[in-house]
Amino acid sequence: MLKIENLSTSYKTIDGDVRVLNNINFEIHDNEIFGIAGESGCGKTTLLKVLYDIIDFPLQVDSGRVVLSVRENGGTTAYETGKIRNAWWKHISYVPQAAQSVLNPITRLKNQFLDSIPEEYRKNEAKEETLKRVAQYMEELSLSPDLLDAYPFQLSGGMRQRAIIALATFMSPSLVLADEPTTALDVVVQRGILMMLMRLQRKLKNTLVLVSHDIGVHYQITNRMGIMYSGSFAELGRTDDIFRDPIHPYTQMLIGALPRIGDKTPRAGIPGRPPALTNPPDGCRFAPRCPYASDRCRAEVPEFREVRPGRFAACHLVQEEAS
Amino acid sequence: MKFTKYLGLRLLTWALTIWIGVTFIFFVPRMFPSDPVETMIGQIQARAGQMDPLQMEMLRRSLRVQFGLEGSLLEQYLSFLWKGLLQWDFGPSLMSYPTPVGDIIRTYLPYTLILTMTSTILAWLVGNFIGLQAGFRKDRRSSKIMEGIAICIYPIPYFIVALILQIVFAYILGWFPLQSTIYTFGGFGPFIRSLIRASILPALSLLLVSTGWWIISMKSLSSTVAEEDFVLFARYRGIPSGKIGRSYVMRNSIITQITALAMSLGGAFNGSIMTEIIFGYPGVGGLIQKAVLRSDYNMILGCITISIVAISTATLIVDLIYPLIDPRIRYS
Numbered sequence: 001m002l003k004i005e006n007l008s009t010s011y012k013t014i015d016g017d018v019r020v021l022n023n024i025n026f027e028i029h030d031n032e033i034f035g036i037a038g039e040s041g042c043g044k045t046t047l048l049k050v051l052y053d054i055i056d057f058p059l060q061v062d063s064g065r066v067v068l069s070v071r072e073n074g075g076t077t078a079y080e081t082g083k084i085r086n087a088w089w090k091h092i093s094y095v096p097q098a099a100q101s102v103l104n105p106i107t108r109l110k111n112q113f114l115d116s117i118p119e120e121y122r123k124n125e126a127k128e129e130t131l132k133r134v135a136q137y138m139e140e141l142s143l144s145p146d147l148l149d150a151y152p153f154q155l156s157g158g159m160r161q162r163a164i165i166a167l168a169t170f171m172s173p174s175l176v177l178a179d180e181p182t183t184a185l186d187v188v189v190q191r192g193i194l195m196m197l198m199r200l201q202r203k204l205k206n207t208l209v210l211v212s213h214d215i216g217v218h219y220q221i222t223n224r225m226g227i228m229y230s231g232s233f234a235e236l237g238r239t240d241d242i243f244r245d246p247i248h249p250y251t252q253m254l255i256g257a258l259p260r261i262g263d264k265t266p267r268a269g270i271p272g273r274p275p276a277l278t279n280p281p282d283g284c285r286f287a288p289r290c291p292y293a294s295d296r297c298r299a300e301v302p303e304f305r306e307v308r309p310g311r312f313a314a315c316h317l318v319q320e321e322a323s
Numbered sequence: 324m325k326f327t328k329y330l331g332l333r334l335l336t337w338a339l340t341i342w343i344g345v346t347f348i349f350f351v352p353r354m355f356p357s358d359p360v361e362t363m364i365g366q367i368q369a370r371a372g373q374m375d376p377l378q379m380e381m382l383r384r385s386l387r388v389q390f391g392l393e394g395s396l397l398e399q400y401l402s403f404l405w406k407g408l409l410q411w412d413f414g415p416s417l418m419s420y421p422t423p424v425g426d427i428i429r430t431y432l433p434y435t436l437i438l439t440m441t442s443t444i445l446a447w448l449v450g451n452f453i454g455l456q457a458g459f460r461k462d463r464r465s466s467k468i469m470e471g472i473a474i475c476i477y478p479i480p481y482f483i484v485a486l487i488l489q490i491v492f493a494y495i496l497g498w499f500p501l502q503s504t505i506y507t508f509g510g511f512g513p514f515i516r517s518l519i520r521a522s523i524l525p526a527l528s529l530l531l532v533s534t535g536w537w538i539i540s541m542k543s544l545s546s547t548v549a550e551e552d553f554v555l556f557a558r559y560r561g562i563p564s565g566k567i568g569r570s571y572v573m574r575n576s577i578i579t580q581i582t583a584l585a586m587s588l589g590g591a592f593n594g595s596i597m598t599e600i601i602f603g604y605p606g607v608g609g610l611i612q613k614a615v616l617r618s619d620y621n622m623i624l625g626c627i628t629i630s631i632v633a634i635s636t637a638t639l640i641v642d643l644i645y646p647l648i649d650p651r652i653r654y655s
Binding site: 090093115 | 554560571575648649650
């Protein structure tokens with residue numbers, strides 16, 4: 001479905017290039033919800049932008065590529081970095097982070113739907129026909145079709161986010177990328193939106209990539225997830241496995257810091273701060289904060305490798321299990 | 324129901340603005356040390372020699388009546404409001420006595436309006452179109468060139484642009500008359516032909532300078548809008564860029580420009596003094612200039628009253644059409 005090969009990107013600044021993604025390799029499969037977790041500034045949004053092929057100055061791809069393969073007209077078509085934009089909205093769509101300001105403030109929602117539906121998809125039908133299909137789709141998502149006549153400023157934050165999700169999924173794309181879709185919403189609305197995304201994924205049997213700093217969200221809805229630290233993945237695998245048995249020290253400490261119902265012992269945070277991307281440490285990026293770090297960790301960058309079937313980690317301390 | 328209340332309130336402010344403005348221009352000339360009646364009597368005496376004191380007293384009184392300078396200040400003020408503001412009767416002009424001010428303005432105003440309105444509207448259309456291209460498609464070479472030209476022309480003082488046009492096209496090339504002559508006799512054909520011939524250079528000079536302004540303002544407006552999240556998201560939805568330019572960038576940046584257009588159209592009633600002087604074009608601007616030079620109070624009062632009414636009406640119209648173009652205002 002989506003293959004990421006040796007991807008490295010950096011931001012151009014006056015003080016030189018700042019490497020943000022470091023040699024990333026992974027795959028996202030058909031019919032799954034894939035989560036990308038990590039703290040602020042670790043490169044989640046940058047990764048998502050490259051996946052969606054939004055490569056605008058000052059972001060640049062230094063090496064590697066993203067390949068999107070979709071079923072089209074009976075066969076399979078592959079779109080590569082630089083060409084993925086030709087598949088925008090038909091095969092791959094994007095639910096942005098700041099959903100509050102992403103709709104044109106002075107046109108009704110129905111026009112924004114019509115704008116997003118390409119001519120070839122409308123099959124020469126009249127505007128009213130297309131709008132009827134949109135209204136029907138809104139009802140399937142248990143949204144009122146009256147929303148179509150509203151202006152964005154008349155909707156609440158949660159409603160707007162739901163409308164955007166409807167907009168992003170109306171053409172049944174094979175891949176939906178959602179960047180922090182529940183940020184700035186209260187927990188009740190958050191849950192509603194997560195359920196909506198989950199139901200949609202099950203119905204369309206497509207792939208949903210969900211970026212969130214909220215580890216609880218990943219536990220609730222993702223099938224597989226990757227945990228990013230300072231520009232690359234620390235650990236990647238099935239969500240259940242990661243929560244049950246975290247391998248990487250960073251993941252272990254992260255999950256150890258989660259509060260649990262009934263457990264009243266104070267939770268320990270991870271001491272220290274993530275390294276500045278302008279001046280990263282040699283060796284493992286997590287070594288300065290890692291309680292198990294050895295001299296090797298401080299000198300040599302650990303390889304991101306499959307340590308168990310379907311389970312990847314970047315740590316010198318993890319022994320590969322004989323399969 | 325809510326709208327009628329808004330309309331009523333808005334009309335009240337409109338009337339209040341006009342009243343305050345008119346009151347100002349009524350009292351300010353009356354604080355001048357010179358007396359127009361005495362000035363005129365002095366002129367008559369200089370031309371006609373000694374006069375009979377009794378006749379002179381009668382002349383003085385009748386002039387005071389005609390100039391609206393009779394009675395106490397309050398009486399003058401009330402009769403000015405009644406006759407001037409409500410009946411558009413500003414009395415006779417002093418410089419072309421005894422023609423009424425209203426008649427003179429009525430002859431000059433159409434020329435001014437034809438010139439300023441057409442050049443304002445044309446400049447607005449052209450300037451906003453180019454400005455939108457320059458702001459939305461920043462990387463195109465053509466938009467960079469157009470913006471560069473606008474930036475070069477815009478800061479040149481207006482009278483220099485006008486003089487250069489005058490020198491090149493009227494003096495050296497001789498395509499247009501040095502001073503505008505409009506044939507008001509000899510039928511419709513010669514009239515229109517002479518009007519067009521006389522207005523091309525003044526209109527061109529106004530166009531050049533104001534188009535530059537519209538380009539620069541629209542460019543900065545639309546390039547800000549083009550960076551907004553909703554425009555980026557429209558791009559990520561794969562919407563063709565022409566469509567984004569029209570329905571997303573233009574519609575969101577034109578609102579400010581419509582206000583500015585209405586304001587400049589209101590100002591069009593003032594005429595453009597500089598244009599009319601340089602090209603010798605007959606209009607209200609030149610009229611105001613002459614009236615000031617020759618202390619024609621009635622004329623000054625008349626011209627300024629018209630421009631106060633025009634500008635406040637333009638603002639009123641903007642406020643009333645705003646809800647039609649911006650739904651955020653309509654629903655709040």
